[in-house]
Amino acid sequence: MGVDTGLRIRQRREYLGMKQAELARVAGVSASYLNLIEHGRRRIGGKLLLSIAGALETEPVSLTEGEDPVLLAELRAAARENGDTGALVPEDPEVLLQHSPDWAKLILAQQARISALQKMVTVLNNRARHDPKLAESLHEMLSTVTAIRSAASILAQPKDVSPEWQGRFSRNILEDSRRLAEASRGLASYLEIGTEDGSEAAKAPEDELAEFQKHRAHHVAELEAQTVSGDDSSNIVSAILTESNLSEHGKTLLESWLNSYAKDVSILSLSDLADALMQDGPDPFVIANRLGLAPDLVMRRMANLPADIAHSGGAIGLIICDASGALIYQKPLPELAFSNSHLSAGPPCPRLPLFKALIQPLSAIRTIASVPGVTGDLICDAIALPNSPSFLPGQVTQLRAHMLVRRAGPSLQEATNQHREPIGITCRICPRQNCDQRRVPSLLAEPQALENIK
Amino acid sequence: MTGHVLLIEDERNIVEAISFILSREGWRVDTHLNGADATDAIRRSKPDVIVLDVMLPGKSGHEILREIKADPDLSDLPVLMLTARGQSRDREMALEAGVSRFMTKPFANADVLEAIRNLVDPA
Numbered sequence: 383m384g385v386d387t388g389l390r391i392r393q394r395r396e397y398l399g400m401k402q403a404e405l406a407r408v409a410g411v412s413a414s415y416l417n418l419i420e421h422g423r424r425r426i427g428g429k430l431l432l433s434i435a436g437a438l439e440t441e442p443v444s445l446t447e448g449e450d451p452v453l454l455a456e457l458r459a460a461a462r463e464n465g466d467t468g469a470l471v472p473e474d475p476e477v478l479l480q481h482s483p484d485w486a487k488l489i490l491a492q493q494a495r496i497s498a499l500q501k502m503v504t505v506l507n508n509r510a511r512h513d514p515k516l517a518e519s520l521h522e523m524l525s526t527v528t529a530i531r532s533a534a535s536i537l538a539q540p541k542d543v544s545p546e547w548q549g550r551f552s553r554n555i556l557e558d559s560r561r562l563a564e565a566s567r568g569l570a571s572y573l574e575i576g577t578e579d580g581s582e583a584a585k586a587p588e589d590e591l592a593e594f595q596k597h598r599a600h601h602v603a604e605l606e607a608q609t610v611s612g613d614d615s616s617n618i619v620s621a622i623l624t625e626s627n628l629s630e631h632g633k634t635l636l637e638s639w640l641n642s643y644a645k646d647v648s649i650l651s652l653s654d655l656a657d658a659l660m661q662d663g664p665d666p667f668v669i670a671n672r673l674g675l676a677p678d679l680v681m682r683r684m685a686n687l688p689a690d691i692a693h694s695g696g697a698i699g700l701i702i703c704d705a706s707g708a709l710i711y712q713k714p715l716p717e718l719a720f721s722n723s724h725l726s727a728g729p730p731c732p733r734l735p736l737f738k739a740l741i742q743p744l745s746a747i748r749t750i751a752s753v754p755g756v757t758g759d760l761i762c763d764a765i766a767l768p769n770s771p772s773f774l775p776g777q778v779t780q781l782r783a784h785m786l787v788r789r790a791g792p793s794l795q796e797a798t799n800q801h802r803e804p805i806g807i808t809c810r811i812c813p814r815q816n817c818d819q820r821r822v823p824s825l826l827a828e829p830q831a832l833e834n835i836k
Numbered sequence: 837m838t839g840h841v842l843l844i845e846d847e848r849n850i851v852e853a854i855s856f857i858l859s860r861e862g863w864r865v866d867t868h869l870n871g872a873d874a875t876d877a878i879r880r881s882k883p884d885v886i887v888l889d890v891m892l893p894g895k896s897g898h899e900i901l902r903e904i905k906a907d908p909d910l911s912d913l914p915v916l917m918l919t920a921r922g923q924s925r926d927r928e929m930a931l932e933a934g935v936s937r938f939m940t941k942p943f944a945n946a947d948v949l950e951a952i953r954n955l956v957d958p959a
Contacts, residue, residue: 521891528941536856551852
């Protein structure tokens with residue numbers, strides 16, 4: 383009795399489309415007194431409760447001990463949303479809540495999900511005109527949403543549905559929800575890679591370079607051997623460029639990367655790095671300090687390690703961005719792989735320590751990070767340093783940020799009091815609901831996440 | 837107002853839901869799940885109204901609509917067309933071919949019921 387009773391009376395009255403004055407007149411009280419009751423500021427019972435219940439065509443107990451008024455209101459709103467109010471008798475949502483509270487909650491969750499998906503589908507529809515694969519995916523999603531909506535709408539009026547049919551439509555909703563989840567994931571994946579087999583689309587030069595680096599596992603054995611054989615690195619670079627099948631622009635990017643690689647090798651050889659790893663472990667800051675080298679160079683060399691050495695200390699990933707935050711290099715870990723493609727699902731997660739380094743240049747930043755869907759933590763070492771070692775009057779030196787990523791060891795994983803920075807790949811495919819950095823709605827998140835978009 | 841509906845739609849759970857709401861209202865419902873022999877199914881079923889999906893296996897809803905309109909025995913049958921694509925081109929093609937009513941998925945059950953009632957009894 384009290385606030386909830388008043389709230390139930392008000393919701394019931396509004397649901398029936400009655401004015402406050404009308405109910406007050408029928409119940410024999412003033413409108414202002416009814417207003418106090420509806421807002422929980424006057425207790426109600428006895429004869430007045432019977433009068434109000436009668437006027438509202440319900441039992442007194444449903445006003446004093448009825449179902450959760452908030453859930454009831456949401457169910458009624460869902461019924462209105464489905465356009466079936468004409469066929470819905472007022473008691474139906476209460477009957478559903480009394481007999482099948484879990485199914486009622488499922489219907490509400492599906493309704494919220496459908497609303498979010500409908501908004502997304504509207505945006506994507508324009509793109510579908512030019513993309514048959516996308517059109518097919520949207521058709522699948524729209525058909526599934528239609529099936530869920532129809533079944534949920536039927537279940538919202540359980541009075542007219544036999545238990546057998548209720549079970550059948552409930553199973554259909556469950557089945558279609560799974561299909562919808564699969565279709566959503568497929569669409570997210572498709573948007574991530576551009577084409578299903580990755581072969582038809584014309585590749586951007588940066589995609590060509592990324593493929594070359596992946597094929598070589600980011601290790602160029604010919605350049606690593608130069609300190610041993612004394613070969614001129616420019617001849618080696620020319621030979622590699624000649625053998626590659628990259629476009630002219632792709633070769634320009636590859637040449638730049640190979641020259642940078644050769645320069646790094648000349649400063650820190652593979653054997654010296656292997657010795658340092660044995661002595662210091664896979665900590666780029668410790669190695670850089672002991673050897674008197676720049677941490678970003680050490681990070682690049684650690685990313686160049688051949689698989690046998692790298693794997694002895696666990697896989698290593700590296701991401702580099704320029705001062706604008708654009709990713710210009712990445713050796714991905716399976717847990718943290720960003721798209722290089724212009725058809726990417728979106729820009730990287732703004733929570734990456736890589737970007738923190740950009741606003742705290744020259745500072746070594748170590749972050750223990752957790753990624754949705756990944757078991758275990760990641761250690762992210764990041765630093766932003768000037769891109770050019772020369773400092774001339776009038777010349778603006780640009781920053782470049784490096785972030786080395788490796789898996790945390792068992793002792794760190796077990797440290798429950800350790801703060802873990804929540805990071806992701808990109809908003810579009812990140813399920814975190816309450817991220818204050820969210821830029822766009824997620825294809826995977828629950829609809830509540832939409833409220834957090836700034 | 838009730839009557840006989842032929843529902844041509846390949847999405848089984850949509851077929852089940854629409855069949856249920858129509859049957860509950862007293863309509864007789866026949867269903868057909870592919871486009872390839874849908875025109876034959878229409879001739880056999882002799883419905884009062886056809887609910888026709890656009891994207892069907894075997895033959896598109898647009899092709900089936902053209903076949904209906906080319907057959908003097910079927911050409912007067914009212915057709916409610918359903919599409920998940922919602923593109924203006926789909927709508928234009930359907931209107932050019934003589935569709936009676938066009939609806940875009942996801943639709944509300946009540947809207948489908950109302951559209952079918954109006955097609956059978958325009959008054």
